[in-house]
Amino acid sequence: MTSGPRIPWRKSLLVRLLLTSVAIAVVSVGATAWLAVQTTTRAIEEERGQVLSDDTDILRQLSGFAATHAHWDGVQSSVRDLSRTMGRRIALTTEAGRVIADSAAPGTALPARASATVDPLNTDTSTEPGAQLAGIDPRAVGPYRLPAAERARVRALAEKRLACVRTHLGDGGIRELPSGRTVLVADGGEDVDVPPQCADGALNTPTRTEQKALDELLALTAPCLRPGGKGQTANPLAGIGVDVIPGSSAAGQDSGRRLGDGRQTQACVDDARRTQLDPYVAPRARLYLGALGQQPVGFDLSPANKAKIVGVTGLVLVVTVAMTSVVAVRLVRPLRALTAAAQQPPQRHTRVAVTTKDETGYLAAAFNDLTARRQQLETQRKAMVSDIAHELRTPLTNIRGWLEVTRDGLIEPDPDLIASLHDEALLLQHIIDDLQDLAAADAGTLALHREPVRADDLVAQTVSAHRTLAESSDIRLCTHTDPDLVLDADPVRMRQVLGNLISNALRHTPAGGTVTLTARQVGDLAVLTVEDTGSGIAADDLLQVFERFWRAEKSRSRRTGGSGLGLSIVRQFVQAHEGTVTADSEAGKGCVFTIRLPLARHTDRRTP
Numbered sequence: 193m194t195s196g197p198r199i200p201w202r203k204s205l206l207v208r209l210l211l212t213s214v215a216i217a218v219v220s221v222g223a224t225a226w227l228a229v230q231t232t233t234r235a236i237e238e239e240r241g242q243v244l245s246d247d248t249d250i251l252r253q254l255s256g257f258a259a260t261h262a263h264w265d266g267v268q269s270s271v272r273d274l275s276r277t278m279g280r281r282i283a284l285t286t287e288a289g290r291v292i293a294d295s296a297a298p299g300t301a302l303p304a305r306a307s308a309t310v311d312p313l314n315t316d317t318s319t320e321p322g323a324q325l326a327g328i329d330p331r332a333v334g335p336y337r338l339p340a341a342e343r344a345r346v347r348a349l350a351e352k353r354l355a356c357v358r359t360h361l362g363d364g365g366i367r368e369l370p371s372g373r374t375v376l377v378a379d380g381g382e383d384v385d386v387p388p389q390c391a392d393g394a395l396n397t398p399t400r401t402e403q404k405a406l407d408e409l410l411a412l413t414a415p416c417l418r419p420g421g422k423g424q425t426a427n428p429l430a431g432i433g434v435d436v437i438p439g440s441s442a443a444g445q446d447s448g449r450r451l452g453d454g455r456q457t458q459a460c461v462d463d464a465r466r467t468q469l470d471p472y473v474a475p476r477a478r479l480y481l482g483a484l485g486q487q488p489v490g491f492d493l494s495p496a497n498k499a500k501i502v503g504v505t506g507l508v509l510v511v512t513v514a515m516t517s518v519v520a521v522r523l524v525r526p527l528r529a530l531t532a533a534a535q536q537p538p539q540r541h542t543r544v545a546v547t548t549k550d551e552t553g554y555l556a557a558a559f560n561d562l563t564a565r566r567q568q569l570e571t572q573r574k575a576m577v578s579d580i581a582h583e584l585r586t587p588l589t590n591i592r593g594w595l596e597v598t599r600d601g602l603i604e605p606d607p608d609l610i611a612s613l614h615d616e617a618l619l620l621q622h623i624i625d626d627l628q629d630l631a632a633a634d635a636g637t638l639a640l641h642r643e644p645v646r647a648d649d650l651v652a653q654t655v656s657a658h659r660t661l662a663e664s665s666d667i668r669l670c671t672h673t674d675p676d677l678v679l680d681a682d683p684v685r686m687r688q689v690l691g692n693l694i695s696n697a698l699r700h701t702p703a704g705g706t707v708t709l710t711a712r713q714v715g716d717l718a719v720l721t722v723e724d725t726g727s728g729i730a731a732d733d734l735l736q737v738f739e740r741f742w743r744a745e746k747s748r749s750r751r752t753g754g755s756g757l758g759l760s761i762v763r764q765f766v767q768a769h770e771g772t773v774t775a776d777s778e779a780g781k782g783c784v785f786t787i788r789l790p791l792a793r794h795t796d797r798r799t800p
Contacts, residue, residue, distance in 0.1 A: 212519050216512045227504045246278045247481055251308050254284070258474035259312035259332035260370075267474075268293040275484060283480040284310065292477055295484075306478040313466045313473060328465060331370045334472030335405040338372035342399040349395045350374035356390035373402075405468070412467050416460035526552045530559055584623065587616040626757040633764035640682040640768055644792040647677035647711035647718060654690040655709060658698065666703035669694075673711040678792040679718050685765050690722065692758035693785050697724035700783070713791065720787040729777040737775050738763040 253274060257267055264284065271282045275295030283302055284292040294300070312329035338346065350366050354376055357364045363379045376395075378384045398406055533543070543560045591613055598605050632638040651671050662669045679686070690709065697707045705725040712719055729737060738759045762785075766773040771789040 208519065212515055216515060219511055220508050223504050223508050227501060231500065246280060247307060250274055250278060250280065250282060250481065251310065251479060254282075254310050254477075254479065255312050255315060255329050256331050258310055258477070259329040261474050262472055264292045264474050264477065271295050279484050281480075281482040281484050283482075284477045285480070287476060287478065303480045303482040307481040308479045309476060310474075310479050311476040313469060314476075327462070328469070332469050332473050333369075333371040334469040335408065336371045336402055338399060338401055342401055343372040343374075346372075346395070346399065347374040350376060353386065353390050353392070353395050357384060357386060360387045360389060361385075371402075409461075409464055409468055412464035413460055416463065417457065523552060526556050530556060533559065533563075584620065587620045587623075590616050623757070626761055629761055630757065630764060633761075633768060638764070638768050640685060642680055642682050642769075645679045645681050645683045645686065647679055647720070648673040648675070650679070650681075650683060650686055650690070651709055651711055651720075654687050654694060657687075657691060658694045661695075662698055662707065665698060665701075667698055667701050668706045670706060670708040671710070672708070674713050677711055677713050677718060680790050680792040681769055685768075689762050689765050689787070690720070692762050693722040696758055697722055697726065697783070697785075700724065701726035705782075714788075716791060717788045718791055720789070721784055723782065723784045725782040728779045728781050728783055729775070730779050731777075734775055734777060738773070 253270070254267070257270055258264070261267075267284065271284065271293040272295050274280075275282045281294075281296050281303075283294040283296065285302070285306075286292060291302075294302075312332045314327050315329050347366075347368070351374075354364055354366055357376060361384070364384050365377050365379060366374050367377050368374050376384045376386065529545070543563055545556070594609060594613055597603055598609070603609065629638070651673050655669050655671055659669055694707060694709065701707055701724045707725075708721075708723045710721045710723075763773055766787055766789070769789055771787060773785065773787050775783060775785050777783040
C-alpha cells in the first residue's frame with residue numbers, strides 16, 4: 193500500500209480546521225473575558241462609588257444629629273429611616289460597646305469592624321463646606337445659636353448690605369448659617385468681597401448672644417495663651433468679630449492667623465472651642481455599617497450591560513459563522529467539482545482544476561490522475577480489441593480461404609495444405625491460450641502452485657525445449673547459473689516465462705548470434721537474465737515492449753512469428769510471483785531482459 197504525498201502542515205486540512213476551531217475559541221473566550229472584566233469592573237466601581245457616597249451621607253447625617261443634640265436620645269428613628277433609604281444596616285454604639293441605636297433586630301451581631309467614629313468635634317470628613325478645616329462640624333454651634341429676634345435683626349442688616357453690594361458689583365446673595373446668622377455670598381457660593389462703600393461694620397458686630405459666647409471662649413483660651421505662665425492682658429479676640437463664630441467660613445482658621453501664625457495659637461483656639469461646644473453635642477459614638485438583612489452580595493447587570501453582553505455574543509456568533517462559512521466554502525467547492533466530474537459520462541474524461549495544495553487539492557490531483565489512467569485504459573482497451581480482431585482475422589481468413597477453394601475443387605487437399613491449415617489453427621489456439629492467461633492474471637484468478645525450484649533445473653529444461661530451434665537458426669544458446677540457487681515459484685509458469693523470453697530473443701537474433709540465459713543470487717533475490725545479440729530495441733520503444741500486441745515491426749508482419757502477447761504474459765506472471773521484469777537495450781546491440789524473484793524461504797541466503 194502506497195502512502196499519499198506528504199502535505200505541509202500549514203496546508204493540511206486537519207491543521208486548518210484545528211486552527212479555525214482554536215481561532216473561534218480564542219475569539220469567543222477573549223470577547224467573553226473582555227466583556228466580563230469590563231462589565232464587572234465598571235459595576236464594582238459603580239457599586240463601590242455608590243456605597244462610599246451612601247456611607248458618607250450616612251455619616252454626615254448622623255454627625256449633624258450629634259452636632260445639634262446634647263445626647264443620642266431619639267436617634268433610633270433617624271437610624272431606621274436612613275437604613276430604609278440607603279438599603280444598609282446602621283448601628284451606633286458607645287465607645288464602651290453599648291448599643292445606642294440599630295436598624296437590625298435586637299440580638300443581631302454587629303459587623304466585625306466599625307466603619308467610622310461619629311464625633312462632631314473631631315471630624316475628618318467633608319460633610320459640610322469648611323468642616324474639615326478645624327475638624328469641628330460647622331453644625332455644632334452650641335451657645336452661638338441666635339434667638340429669633342437677633343436672627344431677624346441680623347438678616348435685616350444682611351439684606352441691607354446685599355442691596356448695596358448688588359448696586360456696586362451687580363451680583364451676590366445671602367445664606368443663613370447653622371447658628372442662625374445671615375451672611376453674604378457670591379453667586380457661586382464663595383465669600384463676597386464687600387466694597388468699602390458697603391462696609392458699615394454693623395453686620396459683622398456680634399450680637400448679645402454671640403458676644404456672651406465669645407467672652408466665654410476668651411476665658412477658655414486665656415490660660416493656654418500665657419507663655420511661660422505669664423498672663424496676656426490684651427484681649428486675644430479683640431477685632432476678630434464674628435470670624436470665630438461656628439459656621440462662618442473663617443472660623444478658627446482666620447482667628448488663629450490673627451492671633452498669630454504659630455501652631456500653638458491655633459491649637460489653643462481649637463481646644464477652647466471644643467471645650468465650649470462639648471456640653472451641646474452628643475458623646476462620641478462608633479458607627480457600624482453592613483448589608484441589610486439577607487440582601488445578596490453582588491450586583492445586578494444594568495440594561496446597558498445586558499445589551500453589551502447580547503451584542504458581543506451576537507458579534508462572536510457572526511464571526512464564528514463567517515469564519516466557518518469561509519472554510520466550508522473552500523472545502524466544499526473542490527468536493528462539488530469532484531462530484532460533478534465523477535457524475536459525467538465515462539467517455540468525457542472530465543478533469544478538475546487543482547486550486548489548493550491541501551488534502552482536497554491532492555484529492556483533485558489524484559482524481560485527475562485516475563481520469564488520465566481511465567482514458568489511457570480506454571484507449572488501450574480499444575486498441576486491444578482492434579489488435580485481437582486483427583490477430584484472429586488473419587489465420588481465420590487463411591483457413592477459410594483454403595477450405596473454400598478445396599470445397600470448390602480448385603485444389604486437392606494435399607499434405608502441405610493440411611499442414612498449413614494445422615499451423616494456422618495452432619496459431620489461433622496459441623493466441624486464445626495467451627488471452628486466457630492474461631484475462632486470468634487481470635482478474636486475479638491466475639492459479640500459481642509455488643514450490644522450491646532449483647534454478648539450474650529450470651534453466652536446463654527451458655534451454656532443452658528451445659535448443660532445436662536455436663540450432664536450426666544457427667544461434668548459440670549459453671547458460672550460467674549459481675549452484676544451489678532455489679526459487680520460490682511455480683515451475684510451469686516460470687518455464688513459460690523463460691520460454692517466451694528465449695523465443696522472443698531467437699526471433700530477433702540473426703544467424704551466428706548468441707542468446708545467454710543466466711541465474712544468480714543477489715542479496716535476498718534471484719536474478720534471471722535473457723540476453724541476446726540481436727537487432728535491439730529503440731529507446732523510445734522500451735516502455736512499450738510489455739504492452740499487448742506490441743511488435744517492433746510496425747507493419748504487424750508475422751514474418752518472425754509470435755502473437756504479440758508473449759512479453760505481456762511475462763510481465764503478468766512475474767508480478768504474480770511478487771517479482772519485477774525490466775528491459776534494457778541499445779539499437780543494433782541486442783537486448784537484456786532481467787527478472788528478479790524472491791528466493792525459497794528454506795534456502796541459505798548467500799550473497800556472491
